[in-house]
Amino acid sequence: PKLFEAVRQALAPLAATPLCAETMTLEKAHGRIDGREYHVMAAGELAAQFPHWKQLHSIGVAISYRVENMQKITIEQRYFISSKALVQDEFARAVRGHWAIENSLHWVLDVTMGEDDCPIYRGDAAEILACIRHMGLNMLRAETSRKASVRRKQKIAGMSSEYLETVLNAGLKKLGEI
Numbered sequence: 001p002k003l004f005e006a007v008r009q010a011l012a013p014l015a016a017t018p019l020c021a022e023t024m025t026l027e028k029a030h031g032r033i034d035g036r037e038y039h040v041m042a043a044g045e046l047a048a049q050f051p052h053w054k055q056l057h058s059i060g061v062a063i064s065y066r067v068e069n070m071q072k073i074t075i076e077q078r079y080f081i082s083s084k085a086l087v088q089d090e091f092a093r094a095v096r097g098h099w100a101i102e103n104s105l106h107w108v109l110d111v112t113m114g115e116d117d118c119p120i121y122r123g124d125a126a127e128i129l130a131c132i133r134h135m136g137l138n139m140l141r142a143e144t145s146r147k148a149s150v151r152r153k154q155k156i157a158g159m160s161s162e163y164l165e166t167v168l169n170a171g172l173k174k175l176g177e178i
Contacts, residue, residue, distance in 0.1 A: 003046075003050050003053065003081070004079065006046055006049060006050070007046065007059045007079050007081065008079060010041070010044075010046060010059060011039060011041070011059060011060070011061045011079065014039035014041065014061065015039060015061050015063060015077060017039075024036065024037045025037075025092075031068065031069055032066055032067060032068045032069070033065075033066070033067040034064065034065070034066050035064070035065035035066075036062065036063070036064050036065070036092075037062070037063040037065075038060065038061075038062050038063075038088055038091050038092040038095060039060060039061050039063075039088070040058055040059070040060035040061075040086050040087070040088055040090075040091035041058070041059060041060070042057065042058060042085065043056045043057055043058055043059050043081070046059060053081065054083075055083035056081055056082075056083065057082060057083055057084055057085040057086075058081070058082040058084060058085055058086040058091070059079070059080065059081055059082070060079070060080045060081075060082070060086065060091045060095070061077055061078070061079050061080070062077070062078045062080065062092075062095045063075065063076070063077050064076045064077075064078075078095075080094075080095065082094070108137060108150060109130075109133055109134065109137060111151070112137070112150045112151045112154060113133045113136070113137070113154075115130065115133060135171070136154075137150065138171060138174070139167050139168060139170065139171025139172075139174075140153045140154060140157070140167060140171075142167075142170040142171045142173070142174040143166055143167045143170035143171070144170070145166060145170075146163075153167065
């Protein structure tokens with residue numbers, strides 16, 4: 001089987017366990033209840049089955065429950081692999097940290113570039129535009145001659161071709177360092 005399927009099968013008994021206060025966190029806000037449950041285990045024989053995943057030590061599942069207005073219930077399971085031998089608390093912190101970074105990036109892209117309001121969905125266009133917005137954000141962040149927010153830098157670059165050139169050069173210089 002593929003790695004995803006093997007991880008899912010290995011974690012199925014843990015994911016199917018009844019809800020437990022020790023493994024679950026609950027939050028109430030904005031008319032909804034969010035619950036999160038984390039399970040992690042040693043990769044064991046999966047590491048031998050998938051030798052190209054070097055240093056595979058842990059596998060885990062994060063289960064999210066959301067109840068909105070006491071009506072709509074959503075359950076989502078996300079699977080993870082790790083090169084570190086993790087215990088449950090470490091795994092939970094790593095998952096939350098990963099999503100905090102992801103959410104921060106998407107918030108900036110939405111607020112500064114209106115990503116969620118983009119009506120373009122045909123073919124690969126939405127994905128291509130998302131890449132272009134991400135590149136633009138990286139270039140704006142790479143430009144450090146002005147102490148200004150991303151939104152402010154974006155406005156200045158839209159009004160000054162000289163500053164736009166500065167932003168593009170900073171972004172390309174940063175790209176050359178990678």
